Amino acid sequence: MDFGLSEEQEMLRKMSRDFLENECPKALVREMEEDEKGYSPELWRKMAELGWMGLVFPEEYSGEGLSFLDLTVLIEELGRALVPGPYLSTVVYCGLAMLAAGTDEQKREFLPKIAKGDLILSLALTEPSATWDAAGVTVKATPEGDDFVISGTKLFVSDAHVADYLLCVTRTKESGDKEDGITLFLVDAKSPGISCTPLKTIASDKQFEVVFDKVRVPRKNMLGEPDHGWAVIKEVVPKATLAHCALMVGGAQQVLEMTVNYAKERVQFGRPIGSFQAIQHKCADMATDVDGCRFVTYQAAWKLSEGLPYALEVSMAKAWVSEAYRRTCVEGHQIHGGIGFIKDHDMQLYYRRAKASELMFGDADYHRELVAQQIGL
The missing domain is CATH 1.10.540.10 (Acyl-CoA dehydrogenase/oxidase, N-terminal domain)
Structure with missing residues (x-):
């Protein structure tokens, strides 16, 4: 193996x-x-x-x-x-x-x-309900001649201000089954009726509230089948989740390396702090977390690449990596001491992104629930 x-x-x-x-x-x-x-x-x-x-x-x-x-x-x-x-x-x-x-x-x-x-494109999926399931999609697209007219508000749309097109998830039909009646449209981001308001985030990334006020979209800009767009989202969101896990693995690895190097160099009581057992155990916990993150993420990526079922592994990865990245950053802060908490140090760049990443495409509890469902509970 x-x-x-x-x-x-x-x-x-x-x-x-x-x-x-x-x-x-x-x-x-x-x-x-x-x-x-x-x-x-x-x-x-x-x-x-x-x-x-x-x-x-x-x-x-x-x-x-x-x-x-x-x-x-x-x-x-x-x-x-x-x-x-x-x-x-x-x-x-x-x-x-x-x-x-x-x-x-x-x-x-x-x-x-x-x-x-x-x-540049951006996915406009989540709304004020902040849920990742189909029930949260309420932005409406109404047919008018050869066009559709989109009205409603999307939240937490990444990079909307620089996007050329927004992939907007809309509801085109009311149904008892919330996954039915959803349609995807490629919307020209410069279309009349679109307004973007920046949201202040802990990670200082560029997320926006995007309001669609009677925005006209040609029928040819529909992505996928009408009323069956959720099938596309169900295929793409696990891939997006897995990509975000890989992003977090990279951040956690860098935090581990920064912290271990600091523990080797920082001298206290006449010896490097990395020689103290308490620091060694913290670094060992960090290394265990980071390697666990990498293995579960790459297992899911391998299954996806091989055409094997991978939904369970993606949720396992997100449930683990979300919390492990944060834990790694917290331990890194502890080992760095006061210097790790100042803005001029790189540690805070990683910790702020770790906190934001916990919620992207569902937090750990959300994915634990998905894992439970997939193992038959």
Whole structure:
């Protein structure tokens, strides 16, 4: 049983780590927290030139044709470097949805532009109810001639302010079955009637309230079948959840390495603090958490890439990684002491993102419930 990465995956990991250490220093991360756009167009262009935007798209759409497991390797490195920007929103949340449900015409129009870094997309799914299930979708799309008219409010829409298109999840029919009557639309983000209001978040990421006020969308911009859009969301959300787990694994790994290095260098009572058993045990707990995160995440990614059922493993991963990343950051803060709590130190960058990541695509309790259901309870 080989848990190691292939030679190609190791090359991808090394290349992406070397690139991001040079191109995405923590100074850039801090700058983008204050920047209105929240990402560097220059870095975005360089990532696209490396083929990262189209990593899992077929070659016929200007992609690299690699697997989700390969993508997981890359996303872990993005999380390690805290790369700011709409990568997951564009490539995973919306790009994979289009790959799964788009028409040939839509794929030919949008996927090559995504792969080249020319198009940014964002998923508009959650609403004021803040639930991840179909019952939370109340934004209405009403047919009018050859168009649909969308009205309602979406919350926590990542990178909506820089998106060229919003993948909006709407309700087109009332039904006793809440998963029935949901339709997806690719909405031009510059359409009249769309307004974006920034939300202040602990992670200082770019999330928005997006209000649709009688926004007209052509029927040809429908993604998937009318009234059956939830099937697409059920396919994409586990992939998005898994991608977010990989992002958290990368962050947790960096926190572990920062903390162990500090414990080796920080001298107290005439010896490195890493020589004290209490510190050693904390670092051991962190290492156990991080490796557990990685194994459960990569198991799910491998199953997905092999075409095997993976929903159970995704929920197991999210339930574990959500809390383990936070625990790792808390222990890191404890070992760093006072310096770990100041804004000038990198620890707070990771901890704030760990807290925000706990809630993305459902917290640990939500996924424990899904695990319980899938094992027959």
